[in-house]
Amino acid sequence: MKKDLHPEYFSDASVSCVCGEKYTTGATQKEIRVEVCSKCHPFYTGEQRIVDTEGRVERLRRRYGQK
Numbered sequence: 125m126k127k128d129l130h131p132e133y134f135s136d137a138s139v140s141c142v143c144g145e146k147y148t149t150g151a152t153q154k155e156i157r158v159e160v161c162s163k164c165h166p167f168y169t170g171e172q173r174i175v176d177t178e179g180r181v182e183r184l185r186r187r188y189g190q191k
């Protein structure tokens with residue numbers, strides 16, 4: 125990596141998420157808007173995983189139930 129091509133770095137960039145969560149982080153932009161953050165991302169909340177698991181279990185139940 126060429127250091128002279130590195131963009132300006134803000135150590136106190138403000139990040140605002142669509143869920144309302146706001147926090148500061150290190151970034152190359154002074155202000156950042158994101159659609160998911162660690163507070164509402166499915167990976168962190170586990171919601172998506174639960175929905176996914178239930179769908180698979182339901183499919184298996186249907187498959188074995190038809191036998």
Ligand SMILES: [Zn+2]
Pocket residue numbers: 141142143144145159160161162163164165
């Ligand atoms: Zn969020």
